[in-house]
Amino acid sequence: MDAIDLSLVELLRGNARLSYAELARQVGLSAPAVHERVGKLESSGVIRAYRAEVEPEAIGLGVTALIGIVEDSGGDTDDVLEAFRVMPEIESCYFMAGVESFLLKARVGTIAELEQLIVRLNRTPGVASTRTGIALSTKWENRPQPLELPPA
Template structure:
């Protein structure tokens, strides 16, 4: 994990479809060398995968919301987690410090669908209550942190 690895990571976070030859030119190595380095970063889990970023509105998922979950005292946390994991609308899920055990990022097409999702989460065993905040607009998302990160 040296500075060349970091540059490769930066380049791949900027454009994951760059060819190895292009990466090699940019970092000043040969293509096989880059190939091996990237392979090792993948094997080590430093690079987890490659994702296309989409325009959610264009795909009919124009409503983004953040939902905090407060658990029942004595609830089995794994049950809540399993139930939430089964909901495809939940894009991200963090286990939090504080009153709200989980913080979710969800994406749905309409406010009506959001309502149904909230109802479903509230009905989940172990969930005491939820708090929902709706994103009116997304300024930016998943912006890579250059240099290190």
């Protein structure tokens, strides 16, 4: 991970569809060299995926909720996790410090669907209680932050 790798990562975070030729021009290498570097970034797991970011309303997912989960004292955290994993509405899942073991970001089409999701969560073995907050609007999301070179 040198400075050129960081530049490549930053460029691809801004626009994942840049051609290798364009990346090469930006970082001052040849296209094959960039191709190889990006390949290594992918296989080493630095770059996990390339995703199109879509307006959620346009695909029928207009309701965003953030849900805190308190675990049962007797529950198995891994079982709870697996139960969450198969719920497609849960887009993000963080394991947290604090009373609430998990914080989930979920997206659904309607409030009714959100209600059903919450019921399912509360019924999940190992879940003691849930606390749901509704996002009235998303000001921004997953904004890539500018990278700074690590102290040389």
